[in-house]
Amino acid sequence: MHAAMEIPYVSTPRPDTGLYNAKIGIWLFLASEVMLFGGLFSAYILLRVGAPDGTWPEGWLNIPVGTTNTVVLITSSITTVMAWASCKMKQFGRFKLFHGLTLLLAMTFVGIKSYEYHDKFTHYEAKLNDQLVLADGKTVFGNLVANTNGVVLFSVSTGQPGEYEATPAKYAQAQVAKIVPGQIVDGHLVERAADHITLSGHTVAEHAELMNMRSAAARHIQHSEITLVPAQLRSIETYGPWHNTYLAIYFTLTGLHALHVLGGALVIGYLWGPGSKLWQTDPERFTNRVEISGLFWHFVDLVWIFLFPVLYLL
Amino acid sequence: MQAIAEIDPLAAPHARPHGAARETHDGAGTFWRKYVFSTDHKVIGIQYAITGLCFLFFGFLLMTMMRWQIAKPGEPIPIFGPLLQAVLGDTAAKGIMSPDLYNSFGAMHGTIMVFLAIVPLAFGAFANLIVPLQIGAPDMAFPRVNMASYQAYFVGGVIMLASFIIPGGAAQAGWTSYPPLATVVATDGQTYWIIGMVFLITSSLLGAVNVIATVIQLRAPGLHWFRLPFFVWAQFVTAFLLLLAFPPLESAAVMQLMDKVAHTSFFLPAGLAVAGPDGHVSGGGNPLLWQHLFWFLAHPEVYVLILPAMGIVCEIVANNTRKPVWGYKSLVYALLILGFLSFIVWAHHMYLTGMGTKISTFFQTTTIIISIPSVIILTCLFLSLWGGSIRFNTPMLFALGFLPMFGIGGLTGLPLGFATSDIHLHDTYYVIGHFHYVVAPGTIFALFAGIYYWFPKFTGRMMNEFWGKVHFWLSLIFMNLIFQPMLFQGMAGMLRRMADGGANYSAARVPDAVGGLSNYIMQMNTMISYAVWMLGLAQVPFILNFFYSMWKGPKAPSDNPWQATTLEWQTPTPPPHGNFLTAPAVFRGPYEYSVPGHAQDFTPQNQPDRPATT
Numbered sequence: 008m009h010a011a012m013e014i015p016y017v018s019t020p021r022p023d024t025g026l027y028n029a030k031i032g033i034w035l036f037l038a039s040e041v042m043l044f045g046g047l048f049s050a051y052i053l054l055r056v057g058a059p060d061g062t063w064p065e066g067w068l069n070i071p072v073g074t075t076n077t078v079v080l081i082t083s084s085i086t087t088v089m090a091w092a093s094c095k096m097k098q099f100g101r102f103k104l105f106h107g108l109t110l111l112l113a114m115t116f117v118g119i120k121s122y123e124y125h126d127k128f129t130h131y132e133a134k135l136n137d138q139l140v141l142a143d144g145k146t147v148f149g150n151l152v153a154n155t156n157g158v159v160l161f162s163v164s165t166g167q168p169g170e171y172e173a174t175p176a177k178y179a180q181a182q183v184a185k186i187v188p189g190q191i192v193d194g195h196l197v198e199r200a201a202d203h204i205t206l207s208g209h210t211v212a213e214h215a216e217l218m219n220m221r222s223a224a225a226r227h228i229q230h231s232e233i234t235l236v237p238a239q240l241r242s243i244e245t246y247g248p249w250h251n252t253y254l255a256i257y258f259t260l261t262g263l264h265a266l267h268v269l270g271g272a273l274v275i276g277y278l279w280g281p282g283s284k285l286w287q288t289d290p291e292r293f294t295n296r297v298e299i300s301g302l303f304w305h306f307v308d309l310v311w312i313f314l315f316p317v318l319y320l321l
Numbered sequence: 322m323q324a325i326a327e328i329d330p331l332a333a334p335h336a337r338p339h340g341a342a343r344e345t346h347d348g349a350g351t352f353w354r355k356y357v358f359s360t361d362h363k364v365i366g367i368q369y370a371i372t373g374l375c376f377l378f379f380g381f382l383l384m385t386m387m388r389w390q391i392a393k394p395g396e397p398i399p400i401f402g403p404l405l406q407a408v409l410g411d412t413a414a415k416g417i418m419s420p421d422l423y424n425s426f427g428a429m430h431g432t433i434m435v436f437l438a439i440v441p442l443a444f445g446a447f448a449n450l451i452v453p454l455q456i457g458a459p460d461m462a463f464p465r466v467n468m469a470s471y472q473a474y475f476v477g478g479v480i481m482l483a484s485f486i487i488p489g490g491a492a493q494a495g496w497t498s499y500p501p502l503a504t505v506v507a508t509d510g511q512t513y514w515i516i517g518m519v520f521l522i523t524s525s526l527l528g529a530v531n532v533i534a535t536v537i538q539l540r541a542p543g544l545h546w547f548r549l550p551f552f553v554w555a556q557f558v559t560a561f562l563l564l565l566a567f568p569p570l571e572s573a574a575v576m577q578l579m580d581k582v583a584h585t586s587f588f589l590p591a592g593l594a595v596a597g598p599d600g601h602v603s604g605g606g607n608p609l610l611w612q613h614l615f616w617f618l619a620h621p622e623v624y625v626l627i628l629p630a631m632g633i634v635c636e637i638v639a640n641n642t643r644k645p646v647w648g649y650k651s652l653v654y655a656l657l658i659l660g661f662l663s664f665i666v667w668a669h670h671m672y673l674t675g676m677g678t679k680i681s682t683f684f685q686t687t688t689i690i691i692s693i694p695s696v697i698i699l700t701c702l703f704l705s706l707w708g709g710s711i712r713f714n715t716p717m718l719f720a721l722g723f724l725p726m727f728g729i730g731g732l733t734g735l736p737l738g739f740a741t742s743d744i745h746l747h748d749t750y751y752v753i754g755h756f757h758y759v760v761a762p763g764t765i766f767a768l769f770a771g772i773y774y775w776f777p778k779f780t781g782r783m784m785n786e787f788w789g790k791v792h793f794w795l796s797l798i799f800m801n802l803i804f805q806p807m808l809f810q811g812m813a814g815m816l817r818r819m820a821d822g823g824a825n826y827s828a829a830r831v832p833d834a835v836g837g838l839s840n841y842i843m844q845m846n847t848m849i850s851y852a853v854w855m856l857g858l859a860q861v862p863f864i865l866n867f868f869y870s871m872w873k874g875p876k877a878p879s880d881n882p883w884q885a886t887t888l889e890w891q892t893p894t895p896p897p898h899g900n901f902l903t904a905p906a907v908f909r910g911p912y913e914y915s916v917p918g919h920a921q922d923f924t925p926q927n928q929p930d931r932p933a934t935t
């Protein structure tokens with residue numbers, strides 16, 4: 008009595024293709040991954056090319072931090088290859104060492120990336136209300152509606168960001184000492200409470216001035232702590248994906264990439280830990296698994312090699 | 322070579338697996354391991370088939386209700402109306418479908434038919450069931466990945482179904498999900514749609530990797546590329562389309578999800594105002610970006626719907642003409658070229674978006690070029706009939722029905738391929754008529770052909786011929802009564818996706834409007850709807866025949882009842898786990914029918930040149 012046919016070429020290569028099954032599988036999978044990231048990269052190109060002048064930010068990301076992360080990932084690719092080579096040379100201990108390093112580097116990458124994300128989620132752009140300084144010294148926040156014929160029409164903030172009294176207040180010109188147009192405060196969160204928010208940053212007149220952070224002027228910005236009360240705020244928003252299209256594609260691309268890093272780390276962690284038992288029973292198949300996971304890891308690395316210049320440098 | 326003689330179908334009508342040989346591996350497991358969490362490609366194929374048929378039925382059911390609303394706008398739907406109201410509430414108040422509900426049903430009819438019915442049937446079920454058998458493999462290359470592929474499909478389907486009953490109902494922006502509409506509709510249906518699609522895309526990806534790897538790695542010795550049955554080629558190319566075309570839609574889906582939940586605006590332009598300016602939208606997005614990414618998938622997708630069908634038809638035509646298919650190599654090369662070109666025609670769906678005449682010109686050119694390989698394939702299949710002694714059994718009837726129906730579908734596509742004529746026809750019922758000719762009497766007929774043809778392989782029983790023929794002729798008549806009038810309605814200017822079937826634009830309502838839809842055109846609505854319901858009834862013989870034959874049908878006379886040449890017929894019936902009793906070897910091409918000098922009019926691929934002496 009014989010068993011049914013077994014699936015061939017599970018770990019030995021098929022002579023005419025020179026590949027074992029999983030190797031074809033991973034190459035095909037990576038081909039589809041190329042298309043996945045390709046779709047997002049083409050979206051990036053289309054959105055950037057289509058953006059009106061002066062609306063695409065430059066220099067919003069920290070290049071030294073990005074460079075560090077690039078180095079971290081490239082190093083992890085090297086340790087991955089070393090891990091696989093160690094298996095090939097039947098040195099299980101060295102495999103453990105190198106893939107342990109890969110894991111550590113992967114976690115470092117994720118850590119640095121989270122730091123960068125955190126930086127964006129605590130970075131605020133606060134658009135301020137117009138400010139009416141009255142002759143009696145009082146200050147009113149809100150929107151200047153009109154200033155004609157000696158009458159100032161001003162819709163007054165209710166004390167909540169972006170909310171105004173239903174009917175604008177009327178002031179005679181004589182009552183008004185000064186009208187300060189709404190500016191923009193841009194900076195990192197220092198402290199936030201119900202009745203105020205403190206940012207460490209600077210004030211600009213126009214949103215457009217925040218676009219180029221690589222300019223000479225941007226390099227000389229002086230930061231100071233600025234405290235704002237809700238009534239001062241027209242709107243306030245962090246540098247999350249909703250902030251503008253650049254950040255949207257930045258978060259989408261790097262987020263998807265980070266998921267790939269985590270997925271890869273999970274697989275490598277499995278092969279390093281519980282999965283490494285296979286080494287005892289079927290070292291050849293185990294080595295293949297290390298190779299397959301390595302190919303995936305190189306791909307993840309490669310994607311970053313594209314992401315870094317596109318998002319940080321261009 | 323002794324082994325081969327042993328399984329020669331003529332030597333022994335029914336090869337028997339030896340004793341417990343079929344109970345190896347997980348075959349011996351519990352019910353759950355055997356039928357639900359099985360890794361056997363045949364079980365997974367059958368899971369795909371059953372689920373896919375259920376979705377086909379469900380997608381059709383939605384349409385039967387929509388057709389009522391089109392034929393009799395504002396009247397309550399009999400029987401189903403109160404049911405809808407009970408389940409869905411106010412959007413079906415008094416049993417009348419609201420326009421919102423019509424939109425949901427339309428979007429979900431398209432989505433379900435394409436992604437949950439036809440692809441899972443044509444690719445998921447047929448590739449799984451037949452490809453490993455036809456290439457002499459014991460299973461797919463990655464059985465567990467295969468199981469995961471079905472499970473992802475199942476979860477995707479459940480999510481899509483669940484979206485019907487959430488507040489606000491299912492997605493309403495058509496199967497194409499164009500923004501801004503898709504994004505600005507405030508309900509969650511679209512979000513469900515996106516998440517469901519991500520599962521379906523994952524499923525396709527896993528299935529595609531598996532089919533390609535299986536064909537490359539697990540072909541039996543001697544089965545080199547130009548000995549592969551055309552069906553295998555078709556599935557192989559289909560898998561590549563799925564592998565490479567779906568991911569860009571996935572990236573688009575991710576971006577649309579971000580637009581829905583993270584308030585990005587990938588697809589929303591600056592300054593967009595929908596019922597008042599939306600404070601959440603940062604602007605700067607591009608609605609055309611979605612259309613490009615969507616059609617980058619969705620054009621190859623239509624070939625995913627049609628290529629497996631062509632593969633099935635080719636097998637059945639060869640078998641029932643009892644002669645080799647005409648131009649096997651032309652078929653294969655045409656298929657490969659078709660697969661390649663299908664990636665560079667997508668923007669022919671976008672002539673009216675104002676993307677520019679230069680781009681239109683490029684895509685018109687590629688579109689007309691791609692019609693050449695399609696015509697080659699159809700011509701080869703037609704020419705294969707020439708001089709054959711045709712057996713008109715049910716599978717063959719459906720295969721023969723496929724040819725002219727697909728022909729009509731293809732030819733009516735040409736005017737849509739030219740920007741000039743497309744200006745008039747775009748977004749009308751002409752388009753609906755055109756592509757349904759391809760997918761309904763086209764692909765679905767091929768699927769029926771395949772079911773009737775391979776049924777005995779997996780059940781050991783034959784389906785009833787008489788009721789099969791009834792099923793065929795009625796389906797053929799009603800399919801044409803449904804889709805042909807749509808072509809005329811479209812040419813008369815009737816737009817698609819209208820909850821009132823165009824009544825608002827009818828000459829009856831606005832007598833002196835220029836180009837109002839005439840009474841004649843409007844009355845076709847009713848006729849079509851009756852034909853749709855009759856088409857539904859015409860499926861009853863099939864359903865009964867299917868189940869009756871499964872348990873009570875006449876036993877297949879041998880493992881190879883159609884006297885076919887390809888390897889799937891050289892296994893025991895039904896094939897055991899692991900498929901072949903001994904590893905097969907291949908000695909010849911796939912269609913050696915009526916070879917002069919041979920005793921029978923077919924020579925199985927695994928028959929050695931000099932038959933083994935016993």
Ligand code: HEM
Pocket residue numbers: 381384427428430431432434435439494495496497626753757760761765803817818819820853
């Ligand atoms: C045989 C039964 C079928 C009938 C009677 C039918 C009928 C229709 C009709 C009348 C529409 C237009 C609805 C409207 O524009 O308001 C439609 C739309 C559509 N159908 Fe079918 N159909 C059938 C099968 C299929 C199949 C097998 C497929 C796919 C493979 C399919 C895919 C679609 C798609 C994608 C749409 C467009 C949905 C949208 O507007 O977003 N249909 N169908």
Ligand SMILES: [Cu+2]
Pocket residue numbers: 619620623666667669670
């Ligand atoms: Cu197309």
